[in-house]
Amino acid sequence: MSAVDTTLAPHLDNSRSARVKGMLESPVASIAIALAVVIAVGLAWLGGSYLSASNISIIGSFAAVPIIVGTCSGLALMSGVVDLSIGSMVGFSATAFAELTSDGWNAWETAAICLLLSLVCGLINALAIVTFGADPIAATLGMLTVLRGLSTVLNGNTGAIASLVSGFYDFLNQRIGPFPILFVLAMLGVLVATLVATKTRLGRHIRAAGGDERAARRAGISVTRIRYGTLMLSALGAGAGGILYIGQLGGSSNLLGTGLEFQIYAALMIGGYSILRGGVGNPAGGVMGLLVVAGVGNMLDVKSINPYYVNVIVGVLLVAAVLLDRLRGGDAYE
Amino acid sequence: MTGATLSTPHLNTEPPRSRGRRELPEGAGNAALVFGAWLLLVLATTITRPDFISHQTLLSVTFTMSVTGVLALAQALVAISGGILDLSIPTALILPSWLAVTLAALGWSSWLVVLITVTTGAAWGALNASIIVWGKLNPIIVTLGTNFAGLAVMLLVFQSAQTPLHSGLSHFGRGYFLGLPNIFWPMLLLLALVGFLMRQTRYGRRAVAVGGSPTAAKSRGISLRKTRFAIFGSAGALAGAAAVLFTGSNANFTPNDGTNYLLSVIAAVILAGISLSGGRGHLWMILPSVGFLSTVPVSLVFFGLNDNWQTVMQGAILIIAVAIDGLRQKRLAR
Numbered sequence: 001m002s003a004v005d006t007t008l009a010p011h012l013d014n015s016r017s018a019r020v021k022g023m024l025e026s027p028v029a030s031i032a033i034a035l036a037v038v039i040a041v042g043l044a045w046l047g048g049s050y051l052s053a054s055n056i057s058i059i060g061s062f063a064a065v066p067i068i069v070g071t072c073s074g075l076a077l078m079s080g081v082v083d084l085s086i087g088s089m090v091g092f093s094a095t096a097f098a099e100l101t102s103d104g105w106n107a108w109e110t111a112a113i114c115l116l117l118s119l120v121c122g123l124i125n126a127l128a129i130v131t132f133g134a135d136p137i138a139a140t141l142g143m144l145t146v147l148r149g150l151s152t153v154l155n156g157n158t159g160a161i162a163s164l165v166s167g168f169y170d171f172l173n174q175r176i177g178p179f180p181i182l183f184v185l186a187m188l189g190v191l192v193a194t195l196v197a198t199k200t201r202l203g204r205h206i207r208a209a210g211g212d213e214r215a216a217r218r219a220g221i222s223v224t225r226i227r228y229g230t231l232m233l234s235a236l237g238a239g240a241g242g243i244l245y246i247g248q249l250g251g252s253s254n255l256l257g258t259g260l261e262f263q264i265y266a267a268l269m270i271g272g273y274s275i276l277r278g279g280v281g282n283p284a285g286g287v288m289g290l291l292v293v294a295g296v297g298n299m300l301d302v303k304s305i306n307p308y309y310v311n312v313i314v315g316v317l318l319v320a321a322v323l324l325d326r327l328r329g330g331d332a333y334e
Numbered sequence: 335m336t337g338a339t340l341s342t343p344h345l346n347t348e349p350p351r352s353r354g355r356r357e358l359p360e361g362a363g364n365a366a367l368v369f370g371a372w373l374l375l376v377l378a379t380t381i382t383r384p385d386f387i388s389h390q391t392l393l394s395v396t397f398t399m400s401v402t403g404v405l406a407l408a409q410a411l412v413a414i415s416g417g418i419l420d421l422s423i424p425t426a427l428i429l430p431s432w433l434a435v436t437l438a439a440l441g442w443s444s445w446l447v448v449l450i451t452v453t454t455g456a457a458w459g460a461l462n463a464s465i466i467v468w469g470k471l472n473p474i475i476v477t478l479g480t481n482f483a484g485l486a487v488m489l490l491v492f493q494s495a496q497t498p499l500h501s502g503l504s505h506f507g508r509g510y511f512l513g514l515p516n517i518f519w520p521m522l523l524l525l526a527l528v529g530f531l532m533r534q535t536r537y538g539r540r541a542v543a544v545g546g547s548p549t550a551a552k553s554r555g556i557s558l559r560k561t562r563f564a565i566f567g568s569a570g571a572l573a574g575a576a577a578v579l580f581t582g583s584n585a586n587f588t589p590n591d592g593t594n595y596l597l598s599v600i601a602a603v604i605l606a607g608i609s610l611s612g613g614r615g616h617l618w619m620i621l622p623s624v625g626f627l628s629t630v631p632v633s634l635v636f637f638g639l640n641d642n643w644q645t646v647m648q649g650a651i652l653i654i655a656v657a658i659d660g661l662r663q664k665r666l667a668r
Binding site for chain 1: 465466470480484558597600640644652658660
């Protein structure tokens with residue numbers, strides 16, 4: 001994947017210093033450095049227990065759902081549209097799933113209904129953004145609010161619904177080595193997404209649609225169809241994420257998924273995606289970005305530091321990441 | 335509309351039919367749409383519940399309009415001058431609010447408190463502007479990041495704040511003048527004043543020119559940096575003014591209360607016909623658009639729906655508004 005990325009950066013100059021500079025500016029290098037820094041800080045601060053099997057398992061189960069959600073919405077970023085509604089879509093899908101299963105509905109049927117509802121939301125997003133030409137950030141901010149409101153309505157006065165689907169929790173609680181099974185499944189998803197994004201024609205088309213819309217259209221690629229597809233995939237990922245959270249947590253609440261979109265996009269931007277331009281980044285880089293945020297969150301958690309500090313760090317990282325994106329060749333804003 | 339005066343020489347060379355067609359939908363069509371929607375909402379609610387038409391309704395609508403109106407004005411300044419969106423409005427409201435009630439509790443004189451509150455707002459805006467200008471970064475991302483970090487810091491500082499009951503702030507905020515809430519009048523005044531300044535002064539027209547086309551404005555010798563600082567600083571100062579009205583009229587608040595305004599503020603700006611791509615729109619149109627949006631929650635109460643449905647409606651209105659804005663852009667581009 002690094003080969004694909006470096007061809008995008010215009011360093012024809014083959015001198016040694018230019019190559020080194022190019023490598024440092026390439027997304028893969030910056031994520032690898034960030035991840036290394038997080039692990040080094042973790043080891044220095046928490047000692048060897050930071051990389052112990054039990055802590056890796058904690059980080060893994062914490063990061064699994066964001067990885068699934070982020071990988072799907074990362075493909076939307078790649079095609080040039082950003083979907084801010086993923087966080088509250090996770091919350092909405094989780095709430096709907098908890099509400100119906102606690103009423104005694106069959107878990108499989110309920111899951112299908114929740115995924116279908118998410119797809120409908122994704123379709124509305126796509127309709128507004130692709131067909132009507134709405135600003136993606138503002139339109140999906142609207143969807144974020146709609147779904148947040150619906151979740152609050154569904155959660156009712158208590159603001160939470162308990163739902164224990166027998167077998168679901170036990171299944172998700174299994175481990176393969178130090179890794180939770182959900183984390184392993186999520187990583188398999190990342191592998192598939194990375195292969196699709198970098199090795200297939202579909203992947204090239206997605207990248208082209210995000211990179212230069214007009215050129216892609218002229219080359220005969222249906223940008224409309226691709227963006228409909230990626231926005232619906234992003235919604236599907238968020239819907240699945242919500243259902244999986246119920247399996248992990250055993251219930252929904254008004255707070256589930258709030259701010260998740262910011263954490264995910266900050267992480268994806270650290271990982272080489274850009275929420276302002278498509279055609280850059282790849283799922284493998286994105287997952288490393290997500291692990292950076294999960295690793296930082298875990299450190300503060302172990303030290304029982306107020307979780308709001310994570311948001312402060314994520315906010316700063318977001319701005320740093322967009323600065324890095326500009327240095328890598330993103331548009332300068334004046 | 336200022337855009338129309340800039341392009342007058344070109345209009346003379348065009349056939350009269352297309353000239354009429356272009357000028358009409360710009361301002362008039364949008365105004366008709368907003369007033370029409372407002373009237374329809376009032377009529378529909380009155381038919382269902384005749385007791386909707388009352389002084390009480392007028393009071394709650396104007397009450398809601400006050401803070402939203404001033405914040406929408408701040409957002410509109412940013413949008414019209416090409417700054418796209420200021421997503422840090424929640425922090426820009428909460429930070430000065432917290433300072434205002436803290437100083438008021440210490441017994442500081444009300445005028446000094448107001449002065450410091452507005453200055454703090456301006457300082458927050460200047461902070462955003464400095465990151466945007468020096469990093470050449472997109473304002474949406476910068477304000478997304480600063481809001482994320484800023485709100486987290488506010489949550490670390492306080493969980494809930496009270497406006498001192500016997501302070502000047504709270505006396506003013508709970509009073510009435512000419513049958514309407516006191517806080518309504520500063521909003522009206524600011525809207526009239528800033529709307530006038532934007533059209534009639536050189537500085538206002540420069541800001542609109544920057545929003546219309548930064549490169550053209552730059553080649554005419556307008557400093558983009560200074561404009562950004564002036565606009566984000568003024569927007570922050572307006573948010574500080576909104577904080578005075580907000581703390582005066584709310585006995586207590588939490589850091590999360592600012593977030594509820596963000597959506598209605600963005601929706602108000604777009605509904606007012608102020609395009610997110612800059613350079614077009616009239617600030618005075620904010621009055622009917624905020625009026626309409628502030629009537630929605632009151633109507634919902636009369637239809638027997640609770641607060642959470644209000645959130646759903648706000649999001650839905652935002653999606654529809656940006657979709658209409660997108661269509662309008664497409665038509666203009668053609």
